Amino acid sequence: MVDKTTAVVIGVSAGVVAAVLAAACVFLAIWLYRRRARVATRTRSMESSTVTLRDGPSSLASSVSISVVSESVADWAPPPEKRAAFWAWRGGGHNGRESPLSVSGIPKYHYKDLQKATSNFTTILGQGSFGPVYKAVMATGEVVAVKVLASDSSQGEREFQTEVALLSRLHHRNLVNLVGYCVEKGQRILIYEFMSNGSLARLLYGDNKRSLSWQERLQIAHDISHGIEYLHEGAVPPVIHRDLKSDNILLDHSMKAKVADFGLSKEEVYDGRKSGLKGTYGYMDPDYMSTNKFTKKSDVYSFGIILFELITGINPQQGLMEYINLAAIGAGDGRVDWGEILDKDLLVGNIPEEVRMLADVAYRCINKSPRKRPWISEVTQAISRLRQRQLMKHDRLTLARCETRTVLKRIEHQHLELSDLTSMKELTPVMGMSLF
Numbered sequence: 001m002v003d004k005t006t007a008v009v010i011g012v013s014a015g016v017v018a019a020v021l022a023a024a025c026v027f028l029a030i031w032l033y034r035r036r037a038r039v040a041t042r043t044r045s046m047e048s049s050t051v052t053l054r055d056g057p058s059s060l061a062s063s064v065s066i067s068v069v070s071e072s073v074a075d076w077a078p079p080p081e082k083r084a085a086f087w088a089w090r091g092g093g094h095n096g097r098e099s100p101l102s103v104s105g106i107p108k109y110h111y112k113d114l115q116k117a118t119s120n121f122t123t124i125l126g127q128g129s130f131g132p133v134y135k136a137v138m139a140t141g142e143v144v145a146v147k148v149l150a151s152d153s154s155q156g157e158r159e160f161q162t163e164v165a166l167l168s169r170l171h172h173r174n175l176v177n178l179v180g181y182c183v184e185k186g187q188r189i190l191i192y193e194f195m196s197n198g199s200l201a202r203l204l205y206g207d208n209k210r211s212l213s214w215q216e217r218l219q220i221a222h223d224i225s226h227g228i229e230y231l232h233e234g235a236v237p238p239v240i241h242r243d244l245k246s247d248n249i250l251l252d253h254s255m256k257a258k259v260a261d262f263g264l265s266k267e268e269v270y271d272g273r274k275s276g277l278k279g280t281y282g283y284m285d286p287d288y289m290s291t292n293k294f295t296k297k298s299d300v301y302s303f304g305i306i307l308f309e310l311i312t313g314i315n316p317q318q319g320l321m322e323y324i325n326l327a328a329i330g331a332g333d334g335r336v337d338w339g340e341i342l343d344k345d346l347l348v349g350n351i352p353e354e355v356r357m358l359a360d361v362a363y364r365c366i367n368k369s370p371r372k373r374p375w376i377s378e379v380t381q382a383i384s385r386l387r388q389r390q391l392m393k394h395d396r397l398t399l400a401r402c403e404t405r406t407v408l409k410r411i412e413h414q415h416l417e418l419s420d421l422t423s424m425k426e427l428t429p430v431m432g433m434s435l436f
């Protein structure tokens, strides 16, 4: 009897153990299968970490392929041949030492070299909310702008990482490109291409103030629009700037305008009032202020304000919006008369029709309802059309001038011929007399 019971217990136990073992095997097999699948996916994602960035739709530049930094490829290092090619492109290492290429493909500089290039950080260009910016002349002779992030800011650390990773994959002729960085001795430094004509704000109302022609303003508007269009519609994934303002539009030696500070796009931008909102007073989308939702159309709003700055020369922090609202009173849905608020520098001679047309575009950009604002590519197209009109007008004028000059020359020539004829006529009787 006992034996029978024991046998039953042993049998049941053996069955249970066998079942548990079988289940364990199944679980193990599933786990191994999933692990292998995960590894394969990760490998694939590393292999495909080079993505294609489209240039803006209205841009003629061709597509470029560049590396994207993601956590899964944080340890990625370029193969030696790529590194050599990169340094050949960059003109080699500085001071004979080759700086290690960073994970993001942006060269990492030594603090000591930057110290030397900025004469021990004395060549200050200006002070931003994240720290001072210095002019630096590198050992290679290259001139760059060095932005030293405030070391006591924990926000700056995040900002720094965001900016390096983001900028390493964003390249466009209308963006202020990152050319290097340094993270050493507790310092976090960003190195940008140098923009010798400073910011648009300084050109319009700062210490660098000078009169800008209508052609220059239209060109600047076109450049900025291209830069934003690349961020919104060319970059993959798209980038929203979040702090577009004339201080963040820089101009190079040939007055080409470029959008700066877009690395700040994802993180805090101190608005001075600790409201939790990000951006700069005078440029912030009212819809964002009430809903706390920032969209591409909020960037379009800020760009509309910059366009009005270009047209009126009025600082958004000194009542620009009031002037715009005053001009628009009584216009209803009809055309606004912008004549009253145009920059006096534009009021010399005939005001080109294109000035008013650009003001109309800007006014659409700052519509209270984001839905009614145009997309940035539409704005670029509108500005392109204005430039074409301007160019055609210029060509027609040149042609007309050329034609006038030709006609005048012809008249002059005929006049000379006529006077020659007259003098010959006067001489003929005299000659006749002597002959006959």
Ligand SMILES: Nc1ncnc2c1ncn2[C@@H]1O[C@H](COP(=O)(O)OP(=O)(O)OP(=O)(O)O)[C@@H](O)[C@H]1O
Residues within 6 Å of the ligand: 125, 126, 127, 128, 129, 130, 131, 132, 133, 145, 147, 176, 192, 193, 194, 195, 196, 198, 199, 243, 247, 248, 250, 260, 261
């Ligand atoms: N790449 C550059 N080339 C030349 N000057 C620059 C460059 N980057 C910044 N500057 C100058 O340095 C100053 C500080 O610039 P920064 O971008 O740090 O701050 P900001 O845009 O003025 O203000 P905020 O940080 O609040 O946006 C500005 O006067 C700007 O004109």
